[in-house]
Amino acid sequence: MNLHFKHEKNIQIEQLEKLYNDVQWYAYTQDLDLLQNAVLQSLDVLSAWDGDELVGLIRVVGDGLTILYIQDILILNTYQNQGIATQLMQRILQKYRHVRQKVLLTEEAADVRHFYEKNGFESCDQGLLVAFTQVR
Template structure:
């Protein structure tokens, strides 16, 4: 991971974004690349990781940055997973928004994702005596 450079608020090209989202299987997002690019461009913050000119990770948040942030996307190319990169990028967000009361995300219900987020200090909503609701327009 020594060669990886983390950059702030750099919007990668559409081709690089497509490659990253496809690599991790997030193809529901890639069916409308213009919409995905607008979503990334309008994020509160975008953090990317690069191995020279290769986009290897992207984290983006939405929200007001004062009372709530929502970690919308955190993607890492498969070959770069389990190297601490996701935790490092997440740590930047958690440090910079440490005074924000609610930091929220939704993720797949897998052992891998639960282990990752719990190891980074996240807890399930039920642990705060809360319940979450969502609605998907498919």
């Protein structure tokens, strides 16, 4: 594996489609133009590459000063459990260490909870905060 990282938003749509479909995030790939525009308009995108193959990415939105929202973090199935997601997360958290409020919303699962807790996040059901969402 020849893993390297890029802060790059201009990722070929075929690469994005392959990654999002591989992790079964089909809601994103129903409209590929929308997906590509969402990536381009993100505050930051850090991607992981094995040679010329996109194997993972983390996408963040927000102002980068007072709030950072981790929108997407995904790794190709064949590359999971190799520490790539942790590397992506830690690089983003380090870059935006000055931002007081870092937020994400994800599905509930033991391994998912463990991943975020080991990266310094606290579930809103464990602390003093409450979370609300409206999803179409």
